[in-house]
Amino acid sequence: MNGQNRDDVYPGLEVDIILKKDQRSGKRTRGIVKDLLTSSRFHSRGIKVRLEDGQIGRVIEIIED
Template identity: 80%
Template sequence: MDGKNRSDIYPGLEVDIILKKDQRSGKLTRGIVANLLTSSPYHSRGIKVRLEDGQVGRVAEIVEEDF
């Protein structure tokens, strides 16, 4: 699932984000969402979030959990 809809993303969710410095390479960083920084309900390049470790980037992928 991509991270373009704000309603799909919430604190505590595990996601892969693209950091600003990694936009050219497309390198993904995995982490847990601490808070959402984009206020609009949709963003074409991904909702901007802050991870629990303080890194900020746009959600590229929501990590699917198998229960």
């Protein structure tokens, strides 16, 4: 599942994000969502989140068990 819909992303969820510095390379960072930073319901490049370790990026994939 992609992270474009705010309703699909919530604190405690495991996700892959792309940090601003990694946008060109496409390197993914995996972590647990702490806060949602995008207020709109939908964002074409992914909902912006803060991970529990403090990193901020846009969700590109939701990790499902």
